[in-house]
Amino acid sequence: MNIDVSAIFQIAGIGIIIAMIHSVLKQMGKEDMAHWVTVIGFVVVLFMVVRLLNELFQEIKTIFLFQ
Amino acid sequence: MEMIQIIGLGLIATVLILVIREQKPMFAFLLAAFTGLFIFLYVIGKIEAVITVLEDLASKSGIPSIYLKTVLKIIGIAYIAEFGAQIVRDAGLESIASKIEFAGKIFILVMAVPIINVIVETVIGLLPAGS
Numbered sequence: 785m786n787i788d789v790s791a792i793f794q795i796a797g798i799g800i801i802i803a804m805i806h807s808v809l810k811q812m813g814k815e816d817m818a819h820w821v822t823v824i825g826f827v828v829v830l831f832m833v834v835r836l837l838n839e840l841f842q843e844i845k846t847i848f849l850f851q
Numbered sequence: 852m853e854m855i856q857i858i859g860l861g862l863i864a865t866v867l868i869l870v871i872r873e874q875k876p877m878f879a880f881l882l883a884a885f886t887g888l889f890i891f892l893y894v895i896g897k898i899e900a901v902i903t904v905l906e907d908l909a910s911k912s913g914i915p916s917i918y919l920k921t922v923l924k925i926i927g928i929a930y931i932a933e934f935g936a937q938i939v940r941d942a943g944l945e946s947i948a949s950k951i952e953f954a955g956k957i958f959i960l961v962m963a964v965p966i967i968n969v970i971v972e973t974v975i976g977l978l979p980a981g982s
Contacts, residue, residue: 789860795885796867799878803871822875829881836888841931843892847899848927849920 791836795829802826857890884938891934921966925959932958 802825809818864886872879902923909919932955940948 789889792860792864792867792882792886792889795878795882796871799871799875799882802878803874806875826877826881829878833881833885833888836885836892840888840892840895843895844927844931847895847902848923 791832795832798825798829857893860890861886880942883941887934887938891930895930918966921962925962928955928958928962931955 802822805821806818809815809821864882868879868882868886871882906919909916932951936948936951936955939951
């Protein structure tokens with residue numbers, strides 16, 4: 785396991801904190817700011833997921849003899 | 852004891868996903884995808900050893916390596932297609948999931964065509980010529 789299990793907790797934590805910040809900013813009346821925060825958090829998590837996906841595809845390519 | 856680790860990981864991830872889904876369904880989906888990827892990546896490392904043994908046996912028994920390669924490619928395509936389709940299905944897009952599975956089936960069929968060709972040629976060779 786070269787990627788740690790803690791990445792899962794990281795993603796969950798990012799999600800919860802982003803949701804919190806979103807609701808706080810909404811209460812303050814800064815709707816557009818809240819949406820930007822959501823988008824940035826989403827991109828960060830998406831980056832982690834895509835990196836892992838890339839690793840999986842490379843692994844499958846090497847194991848199952850795709851050239 | 853690795854099995855228990857995987858089960859624990861799955862249970863914890865499920866609880867986290869259920870918590871987050873209330874607030875942000877998008878993050879819940881990404882978390883589900885990440886967990887699936889993690890478990891898959893963990894298991895695929897184990898398969899590598901089995902496939903090495905399989906290749907060894909095939910080379911010992913003199914099977915042409917092109918057949919084993921084709922079979923391995925088909926297995927790989929089946930794994931990836933199933934995995935991708937299930938992630939997409941989790942997000943609720945049944946139609947795209949079935950298209951992914953359909954594409955997987957087509958690619959497997961395309962890979963299997965040379966083998967089918969060899970079988971047909973063998974059968975034709977067995978038949979008595981003329982008549």
